[in-house]
Amino acid sequence: MSCKIQWDGELIQRYTINGPRYTSYPTAIQFREDFSQEDMLAAVSRSNASARPLSLYFHIPFCNTVCYYCACNKVITANRRRAEPYLQQLMREIEMQGQLYDNSREVIQLHWGGGTPTFLDSSEMTLLMHKTGKHFNLRNDDTGEYSIELDPRESSPGSIALLRGLGFNRISLGVQDFDPAVQKAVNRVQSEEMVRGVVKAIRDNQFHGLSMDLIYGLPLQTLETNRITIEKTIDLNPDRISLFNYAHLPQLFKVQKQIDESQLPSAEVRLEILQQSIEQLNNAGYQYIGMDHFARPEDPLCQAQNNGELQRNFQGYSTCGGTDMIAMGCSSISKVDNTYFQNSKNIETYQEHLAKGELAIERGYALTDEDRLRRHVITELICHFSLDIGKVERKYGIVFAEHFSESLALLRGMEQDGLLEIRSERIQVTDKGRLLIRTICMAFDSYNMNRLSEQVPTKDTIYSKII
The missing domain is CATH 1.10.10.920 (Arc Repressor Mutant, subunit A)
Known part of the structure; x- marks a missing residue:
């Protein structure tokens, strides 16, 4: 191709x-609040009859500090105990969802996103994975695509080794930019040495794949600073690179008001940055998958695209087509049979529903x-x-x-x-x-x-x- x-x-x-x-x-804008539990249960019944494999997604919304560019559903807190009641209700949701699906259906894809999933401590992460394995048919031979999003500031060789032991085999690492001035402008300061240390630990623990996330269009970015960021990223040799366009929408995401708009690169400079980045990645041998994704030719994403098997889901491009996705945690969106349904975006509302023994589905759509x-x-x-x-x-x-x-x-x-x-x-x-x-x-x-x-x-x- x-x-x-x-x-x-x-x-x-x-x-x-x-x-x-x-x-x-x-898209999610079309989801309806009159989507009922009966609609969801009917979709689950059709899903079980299909015997399709499953994908699982878990949303961990907590972050220790706020990144000014972020548009994710998150809770900013330095108090690690804030995660305890949420984790308790998340595990209750695992039990309830697990009872709905035929346990013979293998989980071929699993992803923890956020927020910062490693906001949870080692015992909490272990408990969550074990609870998942109790109620869903996880693979134990390391052949599933089990991934997690990592913040270098919340990672250590010990935590990375723990994740590998729990069964994760792919890492998505949030880098965004290597330039210190840009990092300071968006309140995400992480040294190059820190990132390299995390990458080394990922390699040492023999993860199957490493993806790195970058953002263009951030304050104080220039052609030269971004050229250096792409150069350093290529030197780290990730299997996949996501190069996202920063969308400055402070009217929708209040935290973005912390960004000085006068420091944002102009539309013309943004396009120059993108063009230069694409040329650097192509010259380094990365294949353009689509939109903002690049991958090494030997990566499964490239192979799936070359074979006509690439799919797209709520995590982006995916090699795991033909699955039903069960998403758990606040704001998460499931795709089951020909329906979508989304949990409450509000963490308190989400927890209240589960505490009463009911799923927290807020809206959905039947195609x-x-x-x-x-x-x-x-x-x-x-x-x-x-x-x-x-x-x-x-x-x-x-x-x-x-x-x-x-x-x-x-x-x-x-x-x-x-x-x-x-x-x-x-x-x-x-x-x-x-x-x-x-x-x-x-x-x-x-x-x-x-x-x-x-x-x-x-x-x-x-x-x-x-x-």
Whole structure:
């Protein structure tokens, strides 16, 4: 598979609007509060009948200090005991969810996110993993994809060895930027020596894979400082790199008001930083997966994409397609059969529900047949930059050109600009169009097509900017 990106600054500026990341379709904005427990139980019943393997996600919302750029659902506290009541109710949720699913279904993917999962101490992490293994069928042969997000400031050789012993085999390490001035501006100070020490411990404990998260567009970032950050990251040789665009939305995320807007790089500089970063990563041998993800050619993500098996879920690009995802903890979103459902975002409300012996589901969505069709199309494009029209017609019993006439009309201008090629049997995204795949996908999004057809202003903050 070609992994090239052709940079066209004029087209990028023209097509960079606000749009979904498509970790689900429909997106969470469409979730409804009238989604009932009966809807959820019906989905679980269909899920058990399918015997599909499972993915588990656990949200640990606690952080010791606040990073000013953060848009995650989190609780900032230095009091480690704040985690005790939450952990108690999380384990109650594990029991309740575990009773719903057939225990013969293997958990092939597991992820702890946050917040900072290692805010929990060693005994709490051990207890949580053992509780999970008691109620779900975890693999014990190290063949599952079991990952955890790490903050270098909350990691040590001992804690990393503990995580490996608990069964984790992949690490996602939050680095963001190596420049001391940038780190200070976003209140996330961590030395290069600290990060290198954590990476060494990860290698020493023979984790299967290391992913590193970086952010471009942070205050005080320049072309030169970011060039050095990418250079240092490449030197650490992670298997995967996520290069996220900082979305400055202080009206939605109050902590971002701590950032001095005058220190943010201009839109032009941000694009230059992105272009330079892509060139550095390509020259270092990283393959562009899509959106903001890069990986070594031998990494399972690349292999899955090359084999046409790459999927997308609430954690981003994934090798574990064909699973149902059970998400636990406040704000977490499950995908079970053809439904999504989300727990309460408020930690107190979440705990109150579980304390009363009831699940904390706050809203959800049951996909229609049309949603499933459009999800398939969007997933194929965002994962593989290509769509086999004949396969879609056979699977869903439609005439593609008729069914998607409005979508194809929206794509004609993009085709004329060289972002994609539309043929009778296939839609193929070009190297020039890959960075704009979210815009392309919006043409098939019945809930967001108006953002293309009506030229919705980019000040709209329902979604972040595409680039």
